[in-house]
Amino acid sequence: MCDTCGCHSPSDPLIVEVNQSLLAANDEAAHANHHRIEAMGAVGLNLISSPGSGKTTLLEKTIEMLGRDLRIGVIEGDIETELDAERIRAKGVPVVQLTTGGACHLDAPLVGKGLDALEGQLDGAGLDLVVIENVGNLVCPATFALGEHQRVVLLSVPEGQDKPAKYPGVFRTSQIFLLTKTDLLPYFDFDIAAASAEARRINPALQIMALSATSGEGMEAWFDFLRQITK
Numbered sequence: 094m095c096d097t098c099g100c101h102s103p104s105d106p107l108i109v110e111v112n113q114s115l116l117a118a119n120d121e122a123a124h125a126n127h128h129r130i131e132a133m134g135a136v137g138l139n140l141i142s143s144p145g146s147g148k149t150t151l152l153e154k155t156i157e158m159l160g161r162d163l164r165i166g167v168i169e170g171d172i173e174t175e176l177d178a179e180r181i182r183a184k185g186v187p188v189v190q191l192t193t194g195g196a197c198h199l200d201a202p203l204v205g206k207g208l209d210a211l212e213g214q215l216d217g218a219g220l221d222l223v224v225i226e227n228v229g230n231l232v233c234p235a236t237f238a239l240g241e242h243q244r245v246v247l248l249s250v251p252e253g254q255d256k257p258a259k260y261p262g263v264f265r266t267s268q269i270f271l272l273t274k275t276d277l278l279p280y281f282d283f284d285i286a287a288a289s290a291e292a293r294r295i296n297p298a299l300q301i302m303a304l305s306a307t308s309g310e311g312m313e314a315w316f317d318f319l320r321q322i323t324k
């Protein structure tokens with residue numbers, strides 16, 4: 094208990110115990126989601142970034158390019174609105190919007206409900222790829238496994254190259270690091286090599302791609318990656 098105001102400090106044994114049991118319950122639900130995604134015949138991705146780094150735009154371009162060859166299903170996570178789901182629906186693929194009503198991240202039980210709704214749109218057909226777009230936030234989503242096979246962290250050029258050092262958790266727990274909006278490099282003081290080196294210092298196994306969904310630069314490597322993991 095905090096001596097100043099009486100609030101519970103995050104390091105209180107009681108709070109730590111509750112957090113641990115919440116995370117254990119989340120992990121169990123994530124495990125179940127993982128198997129459900131595999132039962133659909135799909136690979137699952139969890140896209141994490143700050144608000145506006147380009148997650149939905151990347152998805153739109155991905156569906157435009159690969160939507161005829163791969164069966165793609167999308168689960169959108171936001172605090173409020175169906176806006177991202179509407180953008181994805183316009184591309185003609187099954188999509189479910191989850192709204193957290195305030196929570197700054199998705200958790201596995203909620204994604205389980207998203208999978209129920211996604212399955213309801215499939216009429217028994219399978220999928221090759223399930224993409225979960227997390228709530229825009231570079232911090233909290235890193236703590237919650239959703240059942241994904243690969244976690245993808247995005248960082249856009251305008252956000253600054255110091256973000257891997259300042260928000261290491263999501264870089265430590267991701268497999269893929271996408272540097273987005275490279276078309277804006279001429280206008281920002283952003284060093285791709287320095288950002289990549291810092292991210293690799295945190296997680297030497299990170300696979301890194303730099304791309305622009307707007308100009309198309311670097312997108313082929315991302316498409317190849319998706320073709321590879323869905324083979």
Ligand SMILES: Nc1nc2c(ncn2[C@@H]2O[C@H](COP(=O)(O)OP(=O)(O)OP(=O)(O)O)[C@@H](O)[C@H]2O)c(=O)[nH]1
Nearest residue numbers: 143144145146147148149150229274276305306307
């Ligand atoms: N210049 C440039 N702008 C981009 C690129 N990708 C996305 N944008 C723009 O960035 C803004 C945010 O893009 P979104 O795709 O909505 O970002 P998001 O990560 O899905 O945002 P949230 O869901 O709110 O977290 C939009 O105005 C996009 O047009 C890019 O490669 N280059």
Ligand SMILES: [Mg+2]
Nearest residue numbers: 148149177226
């Ligand atoms: Mg979005």
